[in-house]
Structures are given as structure tokens and as C-alpha cells.
Amino acid sequence: MLPFSPPSVYQTSKCFATHGKMGHLVPNQVPSKSKPWTTFASQDFIHRADLIIPQEVFEMVREALINAPAPQYKRVVMSLADIIEPDFMGKYIKSGSIAMLSEGRMGVDNVFTLRQGILTMYLDKAAYEQTGIVGKPHGAKGDRGLKPRWVVEIDLNSASMSPGKKGFNRLVYAAKNALGQPLRWLLYHLADSTPTPDPLVKHNPTTFTVNPSISQNLNTSVPDLKIAIDTNMPKARAKEDFEDISTEFYEWLSLVRLQSPRIQPRDQINHYLCRYQVPGDNIQEQKLCKISWHGFLPPWWARQTLVDILTTLPSKTWFSLSTTTFSKGLSGDNAECTILRLPDSGGEYLLWEVKSHE
Secondary structure, X not given: OOOOOOXXXXXXXXXXXXXXXOOOOOOOOOOOOOOOHHHHHOOOOEEEEEEEEEHHHHHHHXXXXXXXXXXXXXXXXXOHHHHOXXXXXXXXXXXXXXXXXXXXXXXXXXXXXXXXXXXXXXXXXXXXXXXXXXXXXXXXXXXXXXXXXXXXXXXXXXXXXXXXXXXXXHHHHHHHHHOOOOEEEEEEEOOOOOOOOOOOHHHOOEEEEOOOEEEEEEEEEEOOOOOOOOOOOOHHHHHHHHHHHHHHHHHHHHHHHHOOHHHOOOOOOOOOOOOOOOOOOOOEEEEEEEEEEEEEEOHHHHHHHHHHHHHHXXXXXXXXXXXXXXXXXXXXXXXXXXXXXXXXXXXXXXXXXEEOOO
């Protein structure tokens, strides 16, 4: 029998683990060029966020996270031509105050995103050829199959994106002729105030509020959340030990997010059905709290939430914050991010970044 080698388009997701230490945080001067801040900022549209904390500190975060004004997003039906109208562009896009994601499945349908004034179009071959705008291949290197796809990026804030300019007129032609169908969009307004008059009103948007869901007093078997690696051992061995520890912690946190019965102290699952065990020897029974947000959220919201957590909780208290993006995006994009601040560690953390695949 010959070995089977899958085509190059089939790629598995990759998870990168980082062990670091955060310095003293000044809320108004958050670092922008170091982890974990750059990792959270690299995400596009967040679909879900989960915060796991010990139950005894729940009241500390209530005021900062739960009683604070909840984020809101809108769902609206618009065509691409509606979005690039001068009024909408001037009041929303040129100011960089909105993030938008259209309906559709990435890699199957024509999907559009708008973030920080950058319009990105993921198109099939037929739609790409009809637009007449230069793009680049979308997909893994090598054979992209019988249905190749393309990605086109346009900076709507550039000087060429003004009425009467050649580049803008080409985009208007493509929006009205090749890409003229109305689409459902999710829209997040980043600014505190709404422009007057609001060009979005005529499209009858529906507003949604992202209220957190809270699960309290989760009786859980908690491992010893500390990293103890002998620095005198060979680097290869130390790397293997770190990979084992980070994998075990990430698996345990994932089961907490799922509220799996496998991490309950008196779980009696048949070992023929599941052989999972909470890692480590020093396992303690502890009550945890899980706070979840589910909706359409920009990456700056996750960044600010992390700031609020760090400035609210005592420095020796552990917590975990996970964010999952709304869509897979391009291969290599940050699809999921999880940070675990280790207890009694002076700011040490573990950071997991899952890179998406096609």
C-alpha cells in the first residue's frame, strides 16, 4: 500500500505558546509593541470571549466588567455601493470609526470586511475578473483546486479614493455591476457619538447588546498553575517540558470554558470512554467563575478588557482570558488567543496563539 500524502491545500492549525512576564501597567500608557498586547491586537473580529477567575474575586470585577456599559453592534442590509457612498464614507469610513463583516463563508462565498478604513474582498474567480481590480491569489501555495479565489485590498482612506479619481470610479463601477447584490453586515461603531444626520438610519439597522453571561460557583479540580522547569537541564529537554506543561494547561482551560464534567472533583467517567485526568499531583478543589461575551466585537475591546482585569484583580490572583475570532480569515491569521496569568508570579503569564488554516 502506498502512503497517502494530502495536497498542500490541507493544512492543520498551529498553536504557539509563549511564557513571558508583564511589567507594571499604566492604564493610559498600554504597551503597543510587546506581547500579549500585540497578539490581541492582531485579531480581526471577535466572536466570543471567556474570562475565568476564582469565585472569591468575582465581586471585584463586577463593577469594572459586568456593571459597565455593555458593548453594542448592529446588523444591517447594505450593498457595497451603499458603503462607498460619499456621505457614509465621510462620516464613518474616513474617520476609521467602524468595523464591518459581511455574511458568507470564507473560502466558499464572496466575503467583504472593513477595518480601519481597509476594504478587503475575498472573491471567487468570476467575481474577481468582473471587478477589473488587481488583487492577489487567496489560499495555500501550490494547487488551489478547480475554484481558485482572490483577495483584493483597498485603502478607502487614501487620496485616490475620492469621487472623480480613477481608482474610486473603478471601485464604484465594480460595486454597482459586479458586486451589486445587497448583503447582511455586522457593524461595530468605535466612536462614542453617532454622526448627525446619520447615513445609516435609512438602512434600518438592528442593534444588539452584548451582555455577559455568568456561570458562578463551578466546582472544579484546579492543577498547580505554576511553571517549574530546571534551567540547568539541556535546552532540548527544557523545551519538551515546557511544551508538555503548556499543552496540559491549555487543555484544562479549554475544558473549563466548556464546563466539562471531566474537571469536576468527583467525576466518575468510565475510563473506556474518557481517560482525561487533571494534570499534576497538587490538585485542589476550587470554585471558579466563568464570564462570557458572545457577539461581534473589535480587538480593541479585548485589549481594554485585559487592561481592566489587570488593574482590578490583585497581582497574585490568577485568571484566564480567551478570545475567538468571528471568521477564519487568511491562513496564518490569529484565530484564537488565550492568556493565563500565573498565580503568585509577579506578572508571569502563558500565552497561546492559534493560527488558522485554509
